[in-house]
Amino acid sequence: MQQQFPNLKWKKLPSPEEHSNYTWHGFEPNSKLFLERGHTRWAGRLPFPVDTILERDVAVPIRDGIRIYADVFRPANTDANDKVPAVIAFSPYGKTGTGVPNYDIMGPHHIGLKLEDTSGYEKFEGPDPATWAEYGYAIINVDARGAGKSEGNVVFYGPQEAEDVYDTIDYISKQPWCSGSVGMAGNSWLAISQINFASRHEHPALKALAPWEGRHDVYRDTLGRGGRRHNPYLHRFLLSGFTDLKKFYDRFLKGIQNGWEEDTPPVRLSLLGFEADGNLTKSIEEQPEREWPLARQQLKTLYLNSASKELVWDKQATEGSITHFAEGLTDSSNFIVHFKQPTEIAGYAKVKLWISCKEHDDLDVAVQLRKISADGRLLEHLNYPCPLPVSEVRNDNIAKCLGPQGFLRASHRVTKDDKLSTAQEVVYKHDKREPIPLGEVVNLEITLWPMGMVFASGESIMLRVAGYDMCYPDTDRVKPAHDNNENVGHHTIHTGGKYDSQLILPFI
Known part of the structure; x- marks a missing residue:
């Protein structure tokens, strides 16, 4: 990136411990927690309906030698004969629990979410691991390059991020608990990272994408709508800091013939x-x-x-x-x-x-x-x-x-x-x-x-x-x-x- 844009000014990123807006939960590489059925993170939050394993700060090797880190939530009954598909949520928005403060910051009334609707373990704008563990899926919350303790420098979309997504898919698909089928999900950056990857690469393990809301053309959609600067103060602010989906994943990640193609309209208006x-x-x-x-x-x-x-x-x-x-x-x-x-x-x-x-x-x-x-x-x-x-x-x-x-x-x-x-x-x-x-x-x-x-x-x-x-x-x-x-x-x-x-x- 620096070679492509040598005239840009580069400065070292602050660590998560010293960044005032970063939701920080410490760093515990390869620690493993057993979340029993009924476990709640806080009183009043959504309980886990099945026994779930949380592996914290799992190191994902990237081709240029750096490591990025992920929190892995997976049903506890997975063994060699009972593997599950994985759903990756990829962004620099933190790995676990970052939805809790951000939903209140981004919009009034907790953007329509009741506290009891989410477990408090969810990544900001990503799927809730408590819900998806019950459905038989692993949720992989990734800290993108340069975020949290992930090594390297944060990149804003582009070819570097697409390669990092590829390497993450490749690593996760080969884990002993994984069935070899991988999907992605999420909103905003989590959606754009999917589109960015799919426009440049493909991986045999990747079977389903669910970009809930995002953009594909940064200039026309966001930075310069109609050629005029669009909402630059929002960009400075950002830089300073639903059953259909289950049926979709069941069809393409688990191979269940559930009538998705026949029953699902290509467009919902x-x-x-x-x-x-x-x-x-x-x-x-x-x-x-x-x-x-x-x-x-x-x-x-x-x-x-x-x-x-x-x-x-x-x-x-x-x-x-x-x-x-x-x-x-x-x-x-x-x-x-x-x-x-x-x-x-x-x-x-x-x-x-x-x-x-x-x-x-x-x-x-x-x-x-x-x-x-x-x-x-x-x-x-x-x-x-x-x-x-x-x-x-x-x-x-x-x-x-x-x-x-x-x-x-x-x-x-x-x-x-x-x-x-x-x-x-x-x-x-x-x-x-x-x-x-x-x-x-x-x-x-x-x-x-x-x-x-x-x-x-x-x-x-x-x-x-x-x-x-x-x-x-x-x-x-x-x-x-x-x-x-x-x-x-x-x-x-x-x-x-x-x-x-x-x-x-x-x-x-």
Whole structure:
């Protein structure tokens, strides 16, 4: 890594003992604990339903000579005739018990998890060993290179991490208690490490991946959405510190013919109703689907009307415009359409804007879709169950969904990739920029992240156009940034006549 990027500044990582944010449980290489059935780590936590062996700080040899360490939880009845598959949770987030403090830090109300739902031994964003030991699986919680007492320096994805994952799979698959079948599971970094590995290597022992939520393109998905810096304060904060799954693993790690292929749809679609209370079961419609995007979607065009501030089915004949202050964190241009009958929308929405700025040669443009109740209220959706109505839950992005967004830095409009782009999903290379002459009206195409929404009669959808990220901050410790864009002055949206500013929605 240092050879690839010789101009970067490198500094020694602090040890886990001296790092203020690291959950540290000591270092006990190859110690073995017997966790009896019914064992609880703390009062009120999930008990182990079967006898389980915990091997602490098991050294995993890596090809360049370093050792990384893992905690291994496995059912105690495993012997030469009763081997089990292994599920690896790979990240630098600590090996055991790191879910306990982090869930409270990352979101209000313990991100929807009751204390009795987890054992307290789980790795942050990984599977709980108490649950999976009962199912007949070993859980391998790995400290990635440079984390905890694992040797070497932490690497942020890339080829080095992929090789480390390969070597870990190889070592674990050959242990005497392992059946030779290995899977991976987890969220966020734990998901991305799976995608990173699978995009570069394969291993005969690896039979199943379960990246619950992650990303595959760091630039487009996170660091520079639409070519603009996206939430840099969150990155500084990070750098400073469900039965379907069982059926999936049973099929591909244990070889059980349980009908997974026949019974499991390739796509599950969630349509959000944005109910204004904490009852998620009322506000989500789950639908099995066969493909994505949906073959039955109907792409319909709504035009922006600057005079009425509406989304209309027919473009206005005369030209008009609407202007908002692009530098702040509150101003936006808003356009609304009311639905007279129940409506479902799912897929990629796309916005086409004719826009100009007299004060600066670039524009950072954000677009967002919001749902409006029949009585005119902007609605929010809880991302996980909370004991309070949505209006009383802290305004964190991790807890509340406001609606899908899309972003584009206008100077990157010239990098559109025609080979990867479709009628709905516009892809940009972001490999060059072309400044915008002051006051010149330019055409921008912006695809929003995929969505699923359901509307009752009388409810509405609002298109917001602004110069800033319109979601809530990612945690209460990360605040919105005023310096997070290229904007100066005001942005003017042009509509009607030759300016066909529009929103294309996927109706199903």
